[in-house]
Amino acid sequence: MRLSEFIVAHREQILSDWVAFARTCLPPADAVDYKLLRDHAAEMLGAIAADLKTSQSELERVDKSKGKSDAEHQGPAPDTAAQSHGAGRAESGFSIEQMVSEYRALRATVIRLWIKARGPLALEDIEDVVRFNEAIDQSLAESTSSYAQELAQSKEMFLGMLGHDLRAPLGAILGSARIIVENTEHPERCLKMASLILSSGQRMNALVDDLLDFTRSRLGSGIPVVPTPLNMATLCHHTVEEIATQHPDRVMNFKAMGELDGEWDGARVSQALSNVIGNAVEHGSDASPINVVLRGEAEEVKLTVQNQGPVIPADQITRIFQPMHSIEMNGPVTPRPNLGLGLYIAERIVAAHGGTIAVESSEELGTAFTIHLPKRREVNGKEPSF
Secondary structure, eight states: OHHHHHHTTHHHHHHHHHHHHHHHHHHOOOTTOGGGTTHHHHHHHHHHHHHHSOOHHHHHHHHHTTTTGGGGEEESSSHHHHHHHHHHHHHTTOOOHHHHHHHHHHHHHHHHHHHHHHOSSSHHHHHHHHHHHHHHHHHHHHHHHHHHHHHHHHHHHHHHHHHHHHHHHHHHHHHHHHHHHHHSOHHEEEEEEEHHHHHHHHHHHHHHHHHHHHHHHHHTTTOOOOEEEEEEHHHHHHHHHHHHHTTTTTTTEEEEOOOEEEEOOHHEEEEEEHHHHHHHHSSOOOOOOEEEEEOOOOSSEEEEEESSSSOOOHHHHHTTTTTOOOOOOOOOOOOOSSSOHHHHHHHHHHHHTEEEEEEEETTEEEEEEEEESSOOOSSSSSOOOO
């Protein structure tokens, strides 16, 4: 059986062994979700198998050795699976080393399984191995280029958003400070300006905090949490009250039930809950309440934030926790009041506690974010299953 036929016939075995093998190769990082290892892999294997079956000129061989895609000779074309893979890895927070390790694991897995099934290699088999390595190298080059482009675009977008979002509170601070300095006859006006300076400074501080959390998570170190014993009902009630004070025109209901003592990082959980409620304030209907329900169970607490408003399109649900992702709704567009990192940071905080966060959205239900947090955090958690 030639290598191309082996890849097609044993694709599932290759994928399963690859996942197991890759987990021993990838650098450890809390941000890695091993379930993502399978994305684009089947499509890449199919493309490699098809490539092995086609004849190849010397020019094409040289181009592959330089990492050039066949598509470059054919003009604009849809992204290859490898290009999509590289862009996806950049969006998911993978490092370039982790992505290269994936390809190393894929190469080793295919060759190992094939040689085991094939036995002693013939001359034509050596040619297959050479062609296979060329195809893997080409895919890696495409993924690396796409990864770099995605990272550069994200960096430019992020810096532009940061500059835009800092300009408004900074302008308010400078303008208010100027009025205070120049005005000595109206102390009540100075007090109002001082309050504006304080709120603007708090906004800028929150933007910087988001930037630091985003940078930590993208560098692979994750958002640090320090769990201590606390009562989740007390923490959540205080957080909801604080946000309700900031938005007196919105109705917020809080309900807690069950056993709610455990070990969590209170400041971080409050930050995650604030981000989720803030999303409800931003996108929900002004005429309907925001309902926060906390339920204590045997091993975990379940926290739900529900509100009515425009339904999140199905194609947006899977991307809602990605950084700087704007939800595209039907209807008037409202200005974005932040960097677009709130839900991403909330998801990273929940993951750091060993929990999960998910969202459902429909006309009947409205939009509901559900957070599951274990009462005791396991070190590194359990091995994920596939």
